[in-house]
Amino acid sequence: MTEVRYEVTDGVAVITLDAPERRNALSVEMSQQLTDAARTAESDQSVGALVVTGGSHFCAGAVRSVLADTGRDPVEDGAYRNLETVYRAFTTVGEIGVPTIAAVRGAAVGAGLNLALATDLRIVSRTARLLPGFAQIGIHPGGGHFTLINRVAGREAAAALGLFGEEVDGERAVALGLAWAAYDDADVLERAMALATRVAADPALARRTVGSFRRETAPGGMPWDVAVELERSPQMWSLRRREG
Incomplete structure (x- = not known):
């Protein structure tokens, strides 16, 4: 039985994590399903945006057995590949060539927080819980956790959450x-879908634009004159397309 639901509405692909009995903690199988769903969205040229959500609980991180197996023998091939599969779930969401939004209700913990931070934008419930959770179980953060926090919220937030284990x-x-933005639980997915539907109305333009956005906002930044040149080509493409 699949633990990841996939559907497309008005050009928006929606990936829903669906393992509520463990609060959507990522197993190896679920991680592979998530990766496959994200690649399906990317390969469908009618899709102009992707929303990742998890129902009442976003994602409680990786299942403990994956971490335990890695801890027993970190370089054993199977354990190493299994953890790599979990990492690939959120790195794939962060890399696919469409704009992405996380609609977060409940908790986003550890790898689940990485998944949320991998997207281009986050819409959250007012009562959502965003926390690393690594220190609480006695392990070092993983999956590029510090980089993900730093690139969206800066060094101070990366220290507070990733280093000192703060929860927000x-x-x-x-x-x-x-x-x-933060909304009541009942409104989170609707608000995320409204944003996604707006950009997905023109899938080709959405894909071009998100490519420029990610290059220009990558860690380290980009000089303004370089950004002007980088945007020139896709803007010329969009103008020529509009004029037919």
């Missing part, structure tokens, strides 16, 4: 720049 709710996440 949805409204605090917005104040820190970890999320764009």
